[in-house]
Amino acid sequence: MSTPYAKLPAWADYVLIPLINLFVAFVVAGFVVILVGENPLRAAVVLVEGAFGRGQGIAFTLFYATTFIFSGLSVAVAAHCGLFNIGGEGQGYIAGLGIGIVCLAFDSVLPWWLTFPLAIIAAAAMGALWALIPAYLQAKRGSHIVITTIMFNFIAASVMVYALVGFLKPANSMAPQTRTFLDGAQLPKLNWVIELFGAKIRSAPFNISFLLALAMAFLVWVLIWRTRLGYEMRTYGHSSKAARYAGISETRIIIVAMMISGALAGMMALNPTMGDQHNVALEFVSGAGFVGIAVALMGRLHPVGIVLAAILFGMLYQGGAELAFEMPAISRDMIVIIQGLVILFAGALEHMFRPYVQALFASLSPRSVGMEAIKGKGA
Template sequence: MSAPYAKLPAWVDYGLIPLINLAVAFIVAGLVVLLVGENPFRAAAILVEGAFGRGQGIAFTLYYATTFIFSGLSVAVAFHCGLFNIGGEGQGYIAGLGIAIACLALDSILPWWALFPIAIAAAALFGALWALIPAWLQAKRGSHIVITTIMFNFIAASVMVYMLVDVIKPPGSMAPQTRLFLEGAQLPRLNWLIEMFGLGRIRSAPFNISFILALAMAWLVWLLIWRTRLGYEMRTYGFSPKAARYAGISETRIIIVAMMISGALAGMMALNPTMGDQHNVALDFVSGAGFVGIAVALMGRSHPVGIILAALLFGMLYQGGAELSFEMPNISRDMIVIIQGLVILFAGALEHMFRPAIQTLFASFSPRSVGMTEGKGA
């Protein structure tokens, strides 16, 4: 999108401004902590200590980060194509169905390394198919993708409640979830990786091999977006649909492909909590991770490296937030939801708020660095 703003040095654009936005989001979050009568600095200290203090904490942080890398990448791929996929939550939820089918059918026959690729494919397929209808409607009928993906989140929730309560639930069981997966559908833990660094014995953290898959996907997304023809076409369409049309890029194809990749990534997010941690598919197992992806992608500026860093930050917030709620009963895990909202607000909707001021600042001592003689803001 052509921003009506003067050019700034790259380190300001990709380093300073996002950091300022993030800092403001955390300052406002600190004010909320103050409002409930706790000390924000102490809260921050407990949070960081809880997330990185011991090996156990680090393992949990990385476990949460795994899910957020997937959902962040999912949102980012769509962003590059100028599409806002708000449906990651639903795509991930439906992907749980694919995982359930694959795991329930094969977990007694196959070892985990044979079942894992099948489950990845199933999750990606279900996620991609759930994104296909909104994508097709956007491409062919011009229905706004934001609205349709929101609707599909709700439809996914209804479908999954129906499937889990009325179809998949083992007979005689009360809880709306599948039976426990057998050995074959339980992903190996990676906790030894952290123990190797001498960070203490980890008892029961669910940090597992899907973290490696997440990193691999981040690399693949980078490859796709910046090193392939398809990625170039997606970025072209995202930058200017008119130019893309003029260049002979098929609008229908690019929207559908981008959304299906986005949906597949959102679908893979379901592997981590189901096969990696709970060893079943339960009601509401996604629990908002798809929405966290929006904050992660915005904060990471839709770049895989940024997304990994942002996912780690949110992983830290989730893990540290759990510790925090023990220490400060007034601050529950829901504090993260506020922080998430503030990050989305300041790093997303208000990303240009501080730009004019910074521009003026730069122009005042080095007009050339701004690329214009006068940093005319708004």
């Protein structure tokens, strides 16, 4: 077992193994469906049809995917630096505070295309700030970033309840949420893009923040693979010792990486608030920060993979809603199970099937796994 994993062709590494992991996760999910007395194959058909069958479904799928791209990128940036940012949920939630303040202040005076950049800055700044403290504590005081970011999720939840009840909600309202944003803070929909292809959409919250998400995915790719900072981050993530020898400042790289990660997590809040509900409400993030973990793992920390994985999870969320409607025994929580299974098989157990795939490749074509020399010697 001590031999390093033999090299596989890139397509096997990046496509085949993730697909096997995903397949196994779905097979196990299928058993859960059997457990509640439904037919898993029919459930899968309903799910896919619900997500892609009609324009409405596609728009919703992409709407959910938008949020997941942000949260997936957030996890990935930190992960490239060897940090596990589990605090995307809290960073996104607290960003709602910045968005709320900006939108409430400017929605009556500015058009959306001026409010939006301000809101992006506010969201990114709040998210980055919320990641800054755990990052500083990790860099300077050595406190474990996983624990501190979890703690900050809970603290964010308390702060948001306090802010919403305390000063963000209108004085005469009981509901802990802001007033509905005016036109100046409502993002334009992108549904017409899907309608170009002939699909009909009644109403779906698919909006312009999707483009921001794609832009961020590109920028993250540039950052990680085309800049000096990204190189330093990857070096540190690979070996903190090597980075230290190379003269990379540990404090700086941890704090910068976490703040970028936090800023991305913060931007995740734009989609549900300005794009859909047009207010900031309690629990509006509703677990999207955690979905980012599954998305990043599934997408193998690469922006292209993350966008694809985010669409997959968007499909699960949208199709899952349809599924819950069609099959009463299956609730929307099925998605949470699938999410957990994907994290388990694509993340924690990612190498479980690797030896078998390697053996298969080695027996089919020894050259492809670089086993030639060893075989030659043996014979």
